[in-house]
Amino acid sequence: xxxxxxxxxxxxxxxxxxxxxxxxxxxxxxxxxxxxxxxxxxxxxxxxxxxxxxxxxxxxxxxxxxxxxxxxxxxxxxxxxxxxxxxxxxxxxxxxxxxxxxxxxxxxxxxxxxxxxxxxxxxxxxxxxxxxxxxxxxxxxxxxxxxxxxxxxxxxxxxxxxxxxxxxxxxxxxxxxxxxxxxxxxxxxxxxxxxxxxxxxxxxxxxxxxxxxxxxxxxxxxxxxxxxxxxxxxxxxxxxxxxxxxxxxxxxxxxxxxxxxxxxxxxxxxxxxxxxxxxxxxxxxxxxxxxxxxxxxxxxxxxxxxxxxxxxxxxxxxxxxxxxxxxxxxxxxxxxxxxxxxxxxxxxxxxxxxxxxxxxxxxxxxxxxxxxxxxxxxxxxxxxxxxxxxxxxxxxxxxxxxxxxxxxxxxxxxxxxxxxxxxxxxxxxxxxxxxxxxxxxxxxxxxxxxxxxxxxxxxxxxxxxxxxxxxxxxxxxxxxxxxxxxxxxxxxxxxxxxxxxxxxxxxxxxxxxxxxxxxxxxxxxxxxxxxxxxxxxxxxxxxxxxxxxxxxxxxxxxxxxxxxxxxxxxxxxxxxxxxxxxxxxxxxxxxxxxxxxxxxxxxxxxxxxxxxxxxxxxxxxxxxxxxxxxxxxxxxxxxxxxxxxxxx
Amino acid sequence: xxxxxxxxxxxxxxxxxxxxxxxxxxxxxxxxxxxxxxxxxxxxxxxxxxxxxxxxxxxxxxxxxxxxxxxxxxxxxxxxxxxxxxxxxxxxxxxxxxxxxxxxxxxxxxxxxxxxxxxxxxxxxxxxxxxxxxxxxxxxxxxxxxxxxxxxxxxxxxxxxxxxxxxxxxxxxxxxxxxxxxxxxxxxxxxxxxxxxxxxxxxxxxxxxxxxxxxxxxxxxxxxxxxxxxxxxxxxxxxxxxxxxxxxxxxxxxxxxxx
Numbered sequence: 001x002x003x004x005x006x007x008x009x010x011x012x013x014x015x016x017x018x019x020x021x022x023x024x025x026x027x028x029x030x031x032x033x034x035x036x037x038x039x040x041x042x043x044x045x046x047x048x049x050x051x052x053x054x055x056x057x058x059x060x061x062x063x064x065x066x067x068x069x070x071x072x073x074x075x076x077x078x079x080x081x082x083x084x085x086x087x088x089x090x091x092x093x094x095x096x097x098x099x100x101x102x103x104x105x106x107x108x109x110x111x112x113x114x115x116x117x118x119x120x121x122x123x124x125x126x127x128x129x130x131x132x133x134x135x136x137x138x139x140x141x142x143x144x145x146x147x148x149x150x151x152x153x154x155x156x157x158x159x160x161x162x163x164x165x166x167x168x169x170x171x172x173x174x175x176x177x178x179x180x181x182x183x184x185x186x187x188x189x190x191x192x193x194x195x196x197x198x199x200x201x202x203x204x205x206x207x208x209x210x211x212x213x214x215x216x217x218x219x220x221x222x223x224x225x226x227x228x229x230x231x232x233x234x235x236x237x238x239x240x241x242x243x244x245x246x247x248x249x250x251x252x253x254x255x256x257x258x259x260x261x262x263x264x265x266x267x268x269x270x271x272x273x274x275x276x277x278x279x280x281x282x283x284x285x286x287x288x289x290x291x292x293x294x295x296x297x298x299x300x301x302x303x304x305x306x307x308x309x310x311x312x313x314x315x316x317x318x319x320x321x322x323x324x325x326x327x328x329x330x331x332x333x334x335x336x337x338x339x340x341x342x343x344x345x346x347x348x349x350x351x352x353x354x355x356x357x358x359x360x361x362x363x364x365x366x367x368x369x370x371x372x373x374x375x376x377x378x379x380x381x382x383x384x385x386x387x388x389x390x391x392x393x394x395x396x397x398x399x400x401x402x403x404x405x406x407x408x409x410x411x412x413x414x415x416x417x418x419x420x421x422x423x424x425x426x427x428x429x430x431x432x433x434x435x436x437x438x439x440x441x442x443x444x445x446x447x448x449x450x451x452x453x454x455x456x457x458x459x460x461x462x463x464x465x466x467x468x469x470x471x472x473x474x475x476x477x478x479x480x481x482x483x484x485x486x487x488x489x490x491x492x493x494x495x496x497x498x499x500x501x502x503x504x505x506x507x508x509x510x511x512x513x514x515x516x517x518x519x520x521x522x523x524x525x526x527x528x529x530x531x532x533x534x535x536x537x538x539x540x541x542x543x544x545x546x547x548x549x550x551x552x553x554x555x556x557x558x559x560x561x562x563x564x565x566x567x568x569x570x571x572x573x574x575x576x577x578x579x580x581x582x583x584x585x586x587x588x589x590x591x592x593x594x595x596x597x598x599x600x601x602x603x604x605x606x607x608x609x610x611x612x613x614x615x616x617x618x619x620x621x622x623x624x625x626x627x628x629x630x631x632x633x634x635x636x637x638x639x640x641x642x643x644x645x646x647x648x
Numbered sequence: 649x650x651x652x653x654x655x656x657x658x659x660x661x662x663x664x665x666x667x668x669x670x671x672x673x674x675x676x677x678x679x680x681x682x683x684x685x686x687x688x689x690x691x692x693x694x695x696x697x698x699x700x701x702x703x704x705x706x707x708x709x710x711x712x713x714x715x716x717x718x719x720x721x722x723x724x725x726x727x728x729x730x731x732x733x734x735x736x737x738x739x740x741x742x743x744x745x746x747x748x749x750x751x752x753x754x755x756x757x758x759x760x761x762x763x764x765x766x767x768x769x770x771x772x773x774x775x776x777x778x779x780x781x782x783x784x785x786x787x788x789x790x791x792x793x794x795x796x797x798x799x800x801x802x803x804x805x806x807x808x809x810x811x812x813x814x815x816x817x818x819x820x821x822x823x824x825x826x827x828x829x830x831x832x833x834x835x836x837x838x839x840x841x842x843x844x845x846x847x848x849x850x851x852x853x854x855x856x857x858x859x860x861x862x863x864x865x866x867x868x869x870x871x872x873x874x875x876x877x878x879x880x881x882x883x884x885x886x887x888x889x890x891x892x893x894x895x896x897x898x899x900x901x902x903x904x905x906x907x
Contacts, residue, residue, distance in 0.1 A: 053794040068715060069781050071821055072723040088801060124795065131797035133790045133850045135805075135813040142804030160814055166722055167817060174789035181785040189778065212770055241717040278679045280686055281719040381811075389721065392738075392745050458794045507693045509686065553693050553710045558660065559771040561713055562693070 004258070005617055005632045008420040009113040014638045015095075018117045021420065022463060026470035033058035035473045037221040038465070039206055041193045041248050043070035045165070045450055046433025047227030048172035049457030055179030057462060059469075062219055063176065064191045064208060066243055066564075071173045074229060074241040075453060078165025079286035079386065081147065081157035082129075082450040084122040089146050093154040095119045100639060102448060105151040105338050106413070106441025107591035107607060108641050109261070109615075111634065113420060114438045121459045122451050126158055128458060132171040136160050137381075147291050147382075149446035151338035151646075157447045162286050162386045168450055172457070191217070192564065193248040194495075195488045196224065196255045196429065203429035204478045207488050211564065214557040216492055218485045220478030222469055223428045225461065226252055227453075230412035230434040232265060234572045234579065235524075236516025238409035239271060239284040245568040246575045249416050249435050257424040258617040258630060260437035261414035262575070263583035266444055266592045267525055268410035269295075269342035272393055272403075273362040280509070282408040283393060285365070286386055287446040290335045292370035292379070293403070295342070296322045297354040297363045307356045314356070314364055314402050325349055333646040340443045340592045340605075341646060343407035347525050348603065350406070357404055366402035407525065411449060413440040413592065414582070417617045417632075421464035422456060425617075430465060432456035437615070442591020496556050499566050504549030508565045511546050515539065515569070515576055523580050528596045532584040536577055543573040578618060578627065585629060588612045609641060649675045649748055652756040653688060657709045661768050661776075667758075668709060681736060681746040682716050682726060714773040721745040721885065724820030727827070728773055729760040734824035734883045742822060742885040762827035766834070766870045777823050779869040780837060786865035787858035788841045790851035809847045816844035818886040825880035831872030835893050836880040838862050843892035846899050856903035863900055 010020045028036065036059050040051040043065040051063040065073060085098040098119035103110060126144070130136065136158050137145040146155040160167040179185040190211040197205040197218070205220040231246030232238040253259045270285045298304050299321045306312045325345055327334045337345075346363050349355070356362050371379050376399075380387075387398045394404070416424050416431035418438055423430050433453040440448065479485075522528075522535035546569070554560045589598040589605035590612070598606045615632040650673040658665030672688050679687075689711035696710060717725040726743035730736035736746045751757060759773065767775040805813075819840035826834050842859055845851050851858070867873075874893060881890045 049794075056793055067717060067723070067725060068777055069821065071781075072717055072725050074718060074723070077718045077720055077722050086800075124797070126800045127797040128792070128794060130800035130803055131790065131792040131850055133813075133845050133848050135810050135817050135844065135848065136800075137814075138805050138807045138810040140807045142806050143801050160817075163722065163814075163818060166820075167814075170817065174784065175792075175794070177781070177785040178789040178791060180781075187781070189781075241723060242719060243717050275678045276676050278676050278683050278687060280683055283720045389745075392721075392741060393747070395747075395749070462794070505694070505697050507690050509690060551693055551697055553696055559713055559774060562711060 004425045005417070005630055006419060007111065007632060009111065010420070014112060014116050017113050018120055025463060025467040028466050028470050028473060030058050032473035034060060036060060036469050037062065037477065038223050038225060039064070039219055039221040040225045040227060041206065042073065042227035042229065042435070043173070043176070044073035044075035044227060044229055044433060045169055045172055045453030046435070046457045047073070047225070048169065048176045049454050050225055050227060050432060050461050051185055052172060052175035052179050053458050053462040055182070055184035058184065061179070061185040062188060062221065063185055064188045064193060066190065066192045066211065068189055070176055070187060070189065071170065073169065074244050075169045075450070076166045077241065078450055079162040079284065080149065080288035081159035081164045081447040082125065082168060083149065083156050083445070083447045084126045084158060084451065085119050085156060086123050086126060088144060089155045091154040093156050097154065098122060098156065101152045102439070102445055103441070103639060104644060105445040106443050107644060108441065108609070108613070108636065109590055109634065110439055110441030112636060112638055117460070118439050118452060118455050121455045124459060125451060125454045129168055129171050132174060134160060134167045134171045147288055148336060150287055150290060150336045150342065151333070151445045157288070159288065162288065162383060165450060168454065172454070193251070194492045194567065195251050197484050197488045198255055198426065199478070199482055199484045202427045205480065205485065207485070207492050212559055214555070214560060216489050218480035218489060220480045222472045222475070222478065223430065223465060226416060226429065226431045226435050227433050227457070228435050230415065231572070231575050232409045232412050234515065234576045235409040235519045236512050237274065237279065237282050237520070239268060239282050242281060245571070247568050247571045249431070250571040250575055252416055252424065252426065252429060254620050255426065256620065257426045257429060258417040258619050259414070259578065260417035260615050260617045261582065262579045262618065263523070263586060263593050264413035264442050264591060265409060265579070266339060266411040266413060267343045267407045268339055269346055269407050270365060270405045271408035272390070273357055273406040274359065283389070284410060285390060285403060285405060287339070289365060289383060289386060292374070292382070293335065293365045293367050294324055294369060295326050295335055295363060295365050296324045297349045297356060299323045301353060304354055304356060308358055315368065315400065330646040332648050337646045338443055338445060343525060344594060346407055362404040362406045364402035365405045367398055368402070371399070411444055413437065413442065413444055417615070421467065422461055423464070423468065428468060430461060432461050442593055495567070495570070496563065499550070499552045499563065500556065502547065502550050502552070504551050506545070506549045507551060508562055508569055511542065511550060512565070512569050512572070514542055515572060518542065519576050523576070523583055526594055526596050527583050529584065532580045535580040539573055539577045539580065546573065581627070582616055582618065585616060586612055607643065649677055649753045651675065651751065651754070654756060654758045655712055656760045657712070657772055658769050660771055665769065675748055677749040679748050680719070680744060681730070681748065682719060682744050684748055685712060685714060688712065712773060713771045716744060719744040722820060724822040727762045727775060727823055729762055729827055731758050734762065734827045735885055740885055740887045742820065762823045764823070764826045764832040766826065766832060767823060775823070779871070780821050780823065782869060783834065783838060783862055783865045784841060787861040790845065791854060803849055805848060813844045813847040816840045816847070816888060816892045819888055820886060822885060824883050824885060826871065828879045828883040829872065830877065830879065831875060833874045834866050834871040835874035835896070836884060836888060836890065838866050839892040839896035840888050842899055843895040846895055855899060856906050859896065859899040859903045
C-alpha cells in the first residue's frame with residue numbers, strides 16, 4: 001500500500017521543478033471544459049480562489065459553504081498579512097530566501113519542492129490581489145508598504161491594516177461572484193458536506209445536508225476539491241470560528257485518503273487569555289503586533305502577586321524589573337521568533353510562576369516604547385483596529401497599559417496527504433489550503449496561511465487538476481442515482497438517526513468542552529508518552545459517554561444547529577484520537593510538536609532527524625481498528641538541514 | 649448577573665413568530681452576549697430533557713437558533729437586534745463583541761432578528777441575507793482574470809486614497825444598516841463596495857456598469873430608498889461613513905450621464 005505515497009515531485013533543479021511539471025501536465029481544451037464538473041467544498045481563500053479560477057477557465061463548478069455566504073469563511077479573520085518574495089524593500093529578499101525561511105520555520109518537516117513553488121508563485125498573488133482592488137497599505141509615494149513577521153529578517157509581509165484576511169477573501173469572493181453571475185459557478189451556501197462518494201475508486205461526488213431544510217442532497221462531479229480548513233476546534237477553545245470543523249476532511253480520510261502529520265497543530269503566542277468557564281472562543285491578537293510590541297513578564301515574584309491582586313498596574317513596574325524574555329533568550333530574532341518558540345517561552349514563564357493575571361496564564365505585550373518612538377498616529381494606522389478590538393473585549397486600553405496575552409490553538413499544519421499536484425491518495429480528490437498538510441511542516445510562519453491558500457487556489461490547483469480531467473470529458477455526467485450515492489446517503493442518514501435516538505441528558509457543547517480539556521492538557525504545548533496514552537484512553541471513554549448520553553434536540557428536517565454540532569463532534573473525537581496517536585508515534589520535538597522526552601538541557605526542542613525525518617501518513621482501517629502508518633521520507637537535496645537557531 | 653430575556657421565536661419562514669421570555673442567572677460580566685445565549689441554550693436543552701420542567705411549561709421551542717461564527721467581529725454572521733438597536737447598546741460593535749457588562753443586572757433584554765422584507769426569517773433569529781450576495785454578483789468586482797495582473801507596484805495609489813478605500817472595504821456585510829434604516833435601504837452596503845473601488849484606479853473601465861447594475865439589483869430585491877437619515881452610519885459596526893453614499897451617488901450620476 002505504501003506505493004500510494006507517490007509525491008510526483010519532478011526531477012531537476014529546485015528552481016525549475018514547477019516549470020517542468022507544468023510543461024508535463026496535460027490540458028483540457030476550452031470546449032471540453034464546460035462538459036466537466038468540479039465540486040469545491042469550502043469558500044475560504046483556497047476554495048473561493050480555486051472555484052473562481054476554475055469557473056473562469058470554463059469548467060462547471062459547484063461551490064459549497066456552511067455559512068450563509070461564501071464571504072464568511074474563516075480566512076476572513078486573518079489579521080496580519082500575506083508574505084511574498086517581492087523584495088520591494090531592497091532588504092535582499094528573494095524566492096530562495098522565502099523558501100528557506102519557510103522550510104526552517106517549519107523545522108524541516110515539509111517538502112522542499114512544494115515550499116519552493118509556494119515562494120515562487122507568492123509574488124503573483126500580490127499582483128492578482130492588487131488588480132482585484134484589495135486596498136493594501138501604501139506608502140506616501142503610492143507604493144505598496146510592507147512589515148515584518150516572526151521567524152524572518154526581512155520585511156515581506158503585505159497588509160491591509162489588521163484585516164488582511166478579510167480583504168483578500170473579499171477579493172477572492174468578488175472573483176467568485178463574477179463567475180456566479182457568469183453562470184460558470186453555482187453556489188450552495190448553508191450546505192454541509194457529510195460524505196464523499198466514490199465510484200470505481202474515484203471521487204465522484206458528495207452528500208451534503210441542506211442546513212435550512214435539513215434534507216440530504218446528492219451532488220455529482222468529475223472531481224472533488226476539499227478546501228475546508230483545519231481541525232483546530234478539536235480543542236474546543238481555539239481562535240478558529242465556532243463553525244470551523246474537520247468533518248469534510250475526516251470523511252475523506254474514512255473513505256481512504258491518507259491523513260498526514262495530524263499532531264502538527266500551531267499554538268499562537270499572542271491570544272487574549274481565557275477569562276472564565278463560560279468562554280467558548282479565543283481571540284487572536286495579530287502577530288504583526290510583535291513588530292513593535294515587546295513581550296515581557298515581571299522579574300520579581302512580588303510584583304506578580306501585586307499584579308494579580310490588582311494592587312499595581314503593569315505600567316508602574318520600572319524598566320529594570322521587567323524581563324523581556326524573548327529578547328533575553330533569542331537576541332537575534334527577539335520578539336519576532338517563530339510562533340512555536342514564542343508560545344513555549346510564554347508557557348515557561350507562566351509555569352515558573354510569573355503569569356500576570358488571576359489564573360497565572362498571561363504575559364504582557366507592551367506598546368509604550370513603540371508609541372514613544374513612532375507617535376500615536378503611526379501606531380494608530382498600523383494597529384488601531386487591533387487596539388480597539390482588545391479594548392472591547394478586556395475593557396483595558398493598550399494605549400495606556402500593556403495587553404495581556406497567552407498562547408492558544410490557532411492553525412493545523414497537518415491535514416489530508418497530497419502529492420505535488422495537490423491530489424490525495426484518492427484519484428479525483430484534491431485538498432488545498434489548510435485542509436492539506438503540504439507546505440508548513442511542523443510550524444507555519446506568520447502571514448503564510450493566506451499565501452498558501454491563494455497559491456493553491458489561484459495558481460496551482462487550476463493547472464494540476466486539468467491533468468486528471470484531461471481524459472474525463474468523454475465520460476457522461478456522474479449519475480447521482482448510482483448505488484454508490486444511495487449507499488453513502490443511507491450511511492449518513494443512519495448516523496443522523498443514531499444521534500437522535502440516543503435521547504440522553506448531556507449537551508453537545510458540554511461534551512465538546514471535555515474533549516477540549518483532554519486535548520489541551522495532553523496534546524497541547526507539552527506532550528509526553530504517558531499523557532498521550534491517557535489522552536487516547538480518555539477520548540475513547542468520552543466518545544462512549546457521547547453515544548450513551550448526548551442530547552440532540554429538534555428534528556432533522558429543519559434548521560438545527562445542535563445536530564450540526566453533534567455531527568462535527570463525532571468526528572472531532574476521532575480526529576483528537578489520531579492527533580494523540582501521531583504525537584505518540586513522533587518521539588521528537590519539532591515545530592509546534594513538543595515531546596517532553598526530547599529536549600535539550602536548556603529546555604529547547606530537540607529534533608530527531610535520524611528517526612523522524614518523514615511525513616507520517618495515516619490510513620483508515622475501519623471502525624475501532626488501529627490506523628496504519630505510512631512514511632514518506634523527506635529528502636533535502638538543496639538545503640542543509642540544521643538545528644533551528646534564533647539566538648544568533 | 650441575572651437577566652430576563654425576551655426572545656423572538658419563529659419555527660420557520662412560513663409560520664408566525666412570537667416572543668418567549670426566559671430567565672437566566674449566574675452570568676459573568678465579562679461574558680459576551682453570544683456566550684450568554686450559549687448558556688441559555690444549554691439551559692433550554694437541559695430543561696427540554698427534564699419531564700418536570702416540560703410539565704411546568706418550560707422550553708416549548710428548544711434552543712434558540714442564531715447566526716454566529718468568528719466571534720471576533722469580522723465575519724459578519726451575527727445579526728441580533730437587541731433592545732431596539734442593531735447589535736445592541738454598545739457603539740461600533742457586532743453582536744459577538746457586545747459584553748454583558750453593558751447591561752444592568754436584572755434587566756429585561758429584548759432580542760429580535762434583523763428585520764427587513766429583503767431578509768426573510770429562516771428560524772428564530774436567523775435571517776436569509778443572500779440578497780447581499782446577489783447585489784455583489786451584479787457588479788461588485790473588478791473583472792481581472794487569474795494570472796493576468798501586472799506588477800502590483802505599477803499601480804500607484806496615494807496613501808490617503810488607499811486608507812479611505814480601506815475604510816469602506818471594512819464592511820462585514822452583516823445587514824445592520826438595512827435592519828436599522830426605516831426604509832430598509834441597503835445604500836450603505838452598496839456604497840461601501842462601490843466607493844471602495846471608486847477610490848482606486850483599478851476597475852475604472854467598468855465603473856459605470858458597476859454602479860448602475862448594483863443599484864438596479866438593490867432596487868429589484870426589495871430594499872428601500874435612501875432618505876439620508878444617517879441611521880445606518882450610527883449603527884454600522886465598522887463605522888462606515890455616509891460619505892461613501894455620496895460617492896456612490898456621484899458614480900451613479902456619472903454612469904447615467906455616460907449612457
